[in-house]
Amino acid sequence: MVQFDNQYRQIKIKVVYYGPAVGGKTTCLQHIHRITDPERRTKLYSLNTASDRTLFFDLLSLNLGRIRGFRLTLQLYTVPGQVQYDATRRTVLAGADGVVFVADSQLHQRKANAESLENLWQNMAANGLDRQIMPLVLQYNKRDLEDIQTVEEMDAALNTEQRPAFETVAINGDGVLDAFAAIAERSLAAVADKLGVGTNPQAVERLQQQMRIAIQPFMKQGAEPPPADDVEAMSPAQGADQSEVLSEEMLVAEAVRANVAMTDLNIRLDNLSRQLQRKVRVMGNISDFGAAVSNERDPAKVLRLLITSAIRLLQLQGASVLIVPGSGLLREAVVHGFTKDPLLNSKDETGPSVIARLLEAKKPELVAPGNENDEESVLLSVVEKSGFASAAAIPLVTQDKVVGLLTAYGDNERAILDEDDVQLATVLASTAAMGYANAIAWKQMQEFSKGLEATVEERTAELRRTLAESRCLTTDLAEKNSLLDNAYRELEALDEVKNELINRLSLDLRTPVTSLSTAAKILQREKDVRGDKTERLVTVIHDEAEKLLEIIQSICQASVLGCGARDLKRDPVPAQDLFRKAIAPLRDLAKERQVKVHVLIPSGLESISCEPDSSEAALRAVIKNGIEFNRPGGEVKLEVRRVMRGEEPWLHFRVADTGTGISDRDLPRVCEPFYQGDDSEAGKRHGIGLGLAIAKRVMENHGGSITITSNPTDGTEIVMAIPQTED
Ligand SMILES: Nc1nc2c(ncn2[C@@H]2O[C@H](COP(=O)(O)OP(=O)(O)OP(=O)(O)O)[C@@H](O)[C@H]2O)c(=O)[nH]1
Ligand SMILES: [Mg+2]
Numbered sequence: 001m002v003q004f005d006n007q008y009r010q011i012k013i014k015v016v017y018y019g020p021a022v023g024g025k026t027t028c029l030q031h032i033h034r035i036t037d038p039e040r041r042t043k044l045y046s047l048n049t050a051s052d053r054t055l056f057f058d059l060l061s062l063n064l065g066r067i068r069g070f071r072l073t074l075q076l077y078t079v080p081g082q083v084q085y086d087a088t089r090r091t092v093l094a095g096a097d098g099v100v101f102v103a104d105s106q107l108h109q110r111k112a113n114a115e116s117l118e119n120l121w122q123n124m125a126a127n128g129l130d131r132q133i134m135p136l137v138l139q140y141n142k143r144d145l146e147d148i149q150t151v152e153e154m155d156a157a158l159n160t161e162q163r164p165a166f167e168t169v170a171i172n173g174d175g176v177l178d179a180f181a182a183i184a185e186r187s188l189a190a191v192a193d194k195l196g197v198g199t200n201p202q203a204v205e206r207l208q209q210q211m212r213i214a215i216q217p218f219m220k221q222g223a224e225p226p227p228a229d230d231v232e233a234m235s236p237a238q239g240a241d242q243s244e245v246l247s248e249e250m251l252v253a254e255a256v257r258a259n260v261a262m263t264d265l266n267i268r269l270d271n272l273s274r275q276l277q278r279k280v281r282v283m284g285n286i287s288d289f290g291a292a293v294s295n296e297r298d299p300a301k302v303l304r305l306l307i308t309s310a311i312r313l314l315q316l317q318g319a320s321v322l323i324v325p326g327s328g329l330l331r332e333a334v335v336h337g338f339t340k341d342p343l344l345n346s347k348d349e350t351g352p353s354v355i356a357r358l359l360e361a362k363k364p365e366l367v368a369p370g371n372e373n374d375e376e377s378v379l380l381s382v383v384e385k386s387g388f389a390s391a392a393a394i395p396l397v398t399q400d401k402v403v404g405l406l407t408a409y410g411d412n413e414r415a416i417l418d419e420d421d422v423q424l425a426t427v428l429a430s431t432a433a434m435g436y437a438n439a440i441a442w443k444q445m446q447e448f449s450k451g452l453e454a455t456v457e458e459r460t461a462e463l464r465r466t467l468a469e470s471r472c473l474t475t476d477l478a479e480k481n482s483l484l485d486n487a488y489r490e491l492e493a494l495d496e497v498k499n500e501l502i503n504r505l506s507l508d509l510r511t512p513v514t515s516l517s518t519a520a521k522i523l524q525r526e527k528d529v530r531g532d533k534t535e536r537l538v539t540v541i542h543d544e545a546e547k548l549l550e551i552i553q554s555i556c557q558a559s560v561l562g563c564g565a566r567d568l569k570r571d572p573v574p575a576q577d578l579f580r581k582a583i584a585p586l587r588d589l590a591k592e593r594q595v596k597v598h599v600l601i602p603s604g605l606e607s608i609s610c611e612p613d614s615s616e617a618a619l620r621a622v623i624k625n626g627i628e629f630n631r632p633g634g635e636v637k638l639e640v641r642r643v644m645r646g647e648e649p650w651l652h653f654r655v656a657d658t659g660t661g662i663s664d665r666d667l668p669r670v671c672e673p674f675y676q677g678d679d680s681e682a683g684k685r686h687g688i689g690l691g692l693a694i695a696k697r698v699m700e701n702h703g704g705s706i707t708i709t710s711n712p713t714d715g716t717e718i719v720m721a722i723p724q725t726e727d
Contacts, residue, residue, distance in 0.1 A: 019103055043270060098184075285313055404436070595627045595635060600640065640652070
C-alpha cells in the first residue's frame, strides 16, 4: 500500500517480484540496477545465503521526482522463492502496490510455478490485498533455455486473468524493462487513485509521463556494470533472543521486519548523504558564483555568469535572462537553448500578461509535471506551447526592485525542475540581481567621473587660454608702456633740443639781424655814402644774410631729430642722384675753403634703399663737417662699399677728411645735439652743432649706425652703415 511519510515528505510505491525459487527475480533487479541512472537509485540491497539464494529479500529504490511536494520513490523488492521462507514472503508482500510474477519457463518448473502463484494469492489474502485490483504483470523467464513451455501453455496455467505477460531472459535483460515499465505505470495509476487524482485523466497522464521520464534512463543499453560496493550484501539479523517463546514463523517475520526497517534506514541514509553531497557541491558552486559576481564590473557579464551557472547547476535545456530597462518592458539579455525565450515568443497576449504577472508577484513560479499548482500556473500555457517539460521563472529582485527575470526550462531527457531547483535558482538570481545593480551603479559612477574629468579638463584649458591671453595683454601693455616711455623720453629730449634751439637762435639770430639792421640804417641815413663803403655794407648784408640762411637750413634739418624709425619710408633711390643732391649745395663752401670733394661709387651700384630726404641731409651734414674742419688744400673723400653681415647686405658710407681731427675728449660727445666742442679756434663756431646728431639719428632710423675715428694727423673718418634688406 502506498506510504506517505510526512516527516520526510516522501511517497513510497512498493512493487514485489514474486515467483518460484531460482526463477530469476533477483537477476531481474540486478539488471534494472545495473542500467539505472546512479543519480536516481540507491544501492541494491540483498540478503543472500552462501549459495546466493535470496534469504529475505532484495531491495532497489528508485527516485521518480516530486509529486505534490512529495518525493516519489519506487521500491522494488524480491521475495525468497524457497518454499520454507513463506513467512518472509508474506511479510515482504505486505503493503505491495504492484506485483511482478517471475515464472520459470522450464518444463520441469511447471509445478513450482503453479505452487508459487497459489502461494501468492494466499499471502495477498493474508495481507488483506485485493487480488482483483492489485496491479500484476507476469514474466515468463529463461526463454533462452531448451525444454521450455510455450507461452500459450504458460498463459493457460498461470494467466487465466489475462494480465500483461512478457517473455524474458533476465540474465541478459531481454524483456525485463518492458515488464518493469508495465508494472510501474499500473502501480502509479493505482497510486494516483489513492492520492485522489485518479478521476482527473490529465493528472494521471502527467504522473505516468513523469514515471516514463523517470524510467527512461533505465532503457539505456550497454551501461557499465555497477561498482562492487554498490551492491550491498547484508547478513540476516543477529542476536535474536532465543529464550523468548516465539514460533519460527514469528521469529522470521520479526527478523524480516527488522531487516526491512534497517534497509529502509539505510536507504534513507544513503539518500540523505547523497543529497548532502549534492548540497555541499552546490553551496561551493554558489559561493564561487557569488565571489565571481561581486567582483564583476560589467553588468552584461554578470548576466552571462548567471545563465552559465544556472545551466550547469540545474542541468537546464534552455534558459534566459530578461532584463527590465528604463521603459519597464522586458528584453532579452542572454539566451541559451533557443533563439527567443518562449515567454517573449508567445504570439497571443499570454506572453506579455504572464510576464507582467510574474514581475508583479516578485516570487518564483514553477511548472512541472505533477506540480499541484499546474492548473493555476501562469506559465502553464507558455510551457505547453514551448515543448519543454517544465519551466521556472524567477524574478531578479534587489532592494525590493525587480531588475529582470531568469527563466529556466527543462526537458524530458534530463531535467524536470522541482522546488529544490527553484530554491537554488532563486539564490542565484538574487545574488546576480545584486551584482547586476552594483555593476550598473559602478558603470554610472565611472561615466559620471569621466564627465567630471572632461569638464575639469575643459575648464582648465579655458583658464590656461585666458591666462595666456592676459599674459599676452600684459606683455603687449608692457611693450606699449616702454614705447610710451621711449616716446616720452624722446619728447623730453626733443623738448630740450627745442629749448636749446630757441636759446641758440636768440643768440645766433641776434648778431646777423643786428648787423643787417645796422647796415640798412647806415645806408638809409647816409644816402651819399661813398662807393667803397656802400660795397662793404652790401658785403656785410650778404654775409649776414648767408648766415641767416644757414641758420634757417639748420632749423629745417633739426626737424629730422623729431622723426622716429616708425615714420621712415624707404624707397630705392638712384645712387648718383643721392650723392649729387647731397654735395651740390656745398660746392661754394668747398671752393671757398679750398677743399676738394671726391666721390667713389662702386660699379653696379644703381640704387640705394633708403629714405631719400633724411639720407641726403645726413650725408650732407657729414661732408660739410669734413669741409669746414679741413685745412686749405685738403680733401674730403666719400667712399661707398657693399658689405655682407652674415646673410644681410649692408652699405657703408665712409667719409674721410684731412682736417684737424677731433680731440679725444670731444669724440664721445660730437653726436650730441648742439655740441660744438672746445675748438682750438675758440669762438669760431660752425653752424649750430646739429649736423652729426642729425646724421646719427638718420642712420639709427634706418636700423644702422655711425662710427667716428679721428686723430690730429690723419684727420677724421666717419662710417655710416645701413642695412639694405627691406624691414
Ligand atoms: N539461462 C538463464 N538463467 C537465468 C535466467 N534468469 C536467472 N537465471 C539464473 O537462475 C539462477 C537463479 O536466479 P535468481 O535470480 O537468483 O533466482 P531467484 O528467483 O532470485 O531465486 P530465489 O532467490 O532463490 O528465490 C541464477 O543462476 C541465474 O543466473 C534466464 O533468463 N536464463
Ligand atoms: Mg532471489
